[in-house]
Amino acid sequence: MLPKYRTDAVTRRLCASAHLDEGFARQVHEEFTADGMTATGLTLGVNLVALVRHATAAVGRSDVRDRRLSWLFGALVAAVIMLLYGIVDGLSGLAAAGGCAILAVLGTAWWCVHRAESEARAVALAVFWTGARPEDLAPAVSPEVEGRLLEMKRANVVPYAAGAERTSPFVGSGTKIKEVxxxxxxxxxxxxAPGGGSLTITPFDAVDLHTYVAKEMAKIAGLEGLRARNRLYVLGTHVPLVGPDxxxxxxxxxxxxIPSRLVQAGLMQPGAGTRTYLSLERVGDGGRVIVSMHLRARLQHPSLSWEVAAYGIPPVSRAFHRVDRLPPDGFERWWSLVRLATVQTWPALRGAPRRNHRRGSDANRKARALEKWRKDISKRHAAYDYGAVDSLRERVSSTRELGHSDRTDSQDFLYRLQQGVLIATERFLKDHHVDTSSFDRAQQVINTQTYNFSGDVNGPSNFGDNGRIASYGPGAQPSGAAGHGAGQP
Structure with missing residues (x-):
């Protein structure tokens, strides 16, 4: 049997990286567990519960290491003073004790660094290579945090930052490929009617059309694992206007x-900064390719049109591939740990007090800023932007990791999604006894359209073949050779 990517390959890679990259672990830990008021963007293709558990464990290990090193640094300063005092005053016993204390402190510091790195590597290798579930290899975080993470997995509302209104409200979906x-x-x-005359049109609304497309797209497009969900996208500054739900x-x-009635209301009667889209998301093998299409039926009798926006997320950056190069066992692993601890002990020992102080200072500064905002909101009724700016999965991605299969898979996903929307729309209209001649004419125009996209996704310009991707429907063919796309774990 040929090898295959694990379905949770991206999650495993990021969990392992949390133990090997302290900066990344702290970023994840703070984003998902710290007190705050800002929404988090959709993190597609990642098991957030597992990632946050591992990030929290890694941060806890680093904090313990630095606290111990801070104590040891204080002991080192005292030992150096003892040594110098003994040398200056000619107290050989005191000087000898000071020298021994210095060696003991340095040896203990070396062991702290070695032990922390050894534990981090062991967990990283276990989560990346073994068959155990990633979330089972790290202790659980608070029930409140895990409940919120599970809620985000089934999110049907996405508040987006006011700045994203000028570019794209679909925070967390990656780079824009098409918008039309x-x-x-x-x-x-x-x-x-079959025997002559006309059939009676069965009344329908945009909710009915969205529901039909969501249910039928997976089998029409031939994309196993396609995720379809209606979501309300809300401008961050308008979040309080939606209400306590x-x-x-x-x-x-x-x-x-939020309740489904609010999601439907964003489709039937979109308000200021509130619109509902049907999000179709397809995660490729091992999470390498993530393509999403956001649809909104513009149903204003007597006409129907579709607002379509396609997005892609590139593969995970090479910086998160360190676990691939870790020696798993034997002399090579032992020597690698000894060499790293020897090189890193003094910088780690010397910088521990500064790191601890900086973390405490940063935490206090953020807490003061948050408290100030809360006072402004409660006392001065200040407008706050609750919207997300981006997502973790976007930030860890890199277009340089796109491979040939990633590009062709993405192109195939997009073609199938676009074709599936047209087929589903045609079937829906026929089921409701609507004459589709106008649809057929519109489809001919859609089939011949090409779209120019912005953004550095594939090469100097965009996703696709020189920044272009054809849209085609049932029975039509792409106007050019297959283009390019995105994805990877």
Missing amino acids: VWQPMDISRPAD LLPDPLGRPCAQ
Whole structure:
């Protein structure tokens, strides 16, 4: 049997990296566990519970190491003073004791660094190479945090930062590949009856159309594992206007799940900065390719059109591949740990007090800033932007890791999604006895369209073949050779 990517390859790689990259671990730990009021962008293709558990464990290990090193640094200073005092005053016994104390402190510091790195590597190798579930290899965090992470997995609302309104509200979906409104089609004419005359159009609304497409897309497009979900995208500054279902506490974070009636309302009667989209997301083998398409039916009788936005997330950056190069056992592993501890002991020992002070100072500064915002909100009714800016999965990705299979898989996903939307729309209209001649004419225009995209995704310009990707529907063919896409663990 040929080798295959693990379905949770990205999660395992990031969990392992949390133990090997202290900066990354602290970033994850703070983003998902710290007190705050800002929403978190969609993190597609990642088991957040597992990642946050490992990041929290890694941060705890680093904190313990630095606290011990800080104590040892204080002991080292005292030992050096003892040594110098004994030398100056001619107290050989005191000088000898000071010298022994210095050696003991340095040896203990070496062991602290060695032990912390050894534990980190052991967990990283276990989570990356063994078959155990990643979340089972690290202790659980607080039930409140894990509950919020599980809620985010099934999110049906996404608050986005006001700055994203000028570019893209789909925070967490990656780089924009395509954004277009398809050719409007007339849906006011009834279809012809088999025996002559006309059928009676079955009434429908945008919610009915979204529901049908969501249910039928996976089998129409031939994409196993396609995830379809209606989501309300809310401008961050308008979050309080949606009500307590989204923001129960104005001084806390927005919810990731809201009642379905609000999601439907964003489709039927979109408000200022509130619109509902049907998000179709496909994660490729091992998480290498993540392509999403966001659809919104613009149903204004007598016409229907689709707003379509396609996005892709590139592979995980090479910086997160360190676990691949770790020696698993034997002399090579032993020597690697000894060499690293020997090189890192003095910088780690000398910098421990400064690191501890900086972390405490940063935490206090952020707490003061958060408290100031909460006072401004409660006392001065200040407007706060609760929206997310990006997502973790976006930040760890790199377009340089795109391979040939990633590009072709992405292109195939996009073609299938676009084709599936057209097929599903046609079937829906026929089921509701709508004459599809206008749809057929609109589809001919859609089939011949090409789209220019912005963004540095594949080469100097974009996803796709020289920044272009054809849109085609049932029975049509792409206008050019297969283009390029995104993805990787």
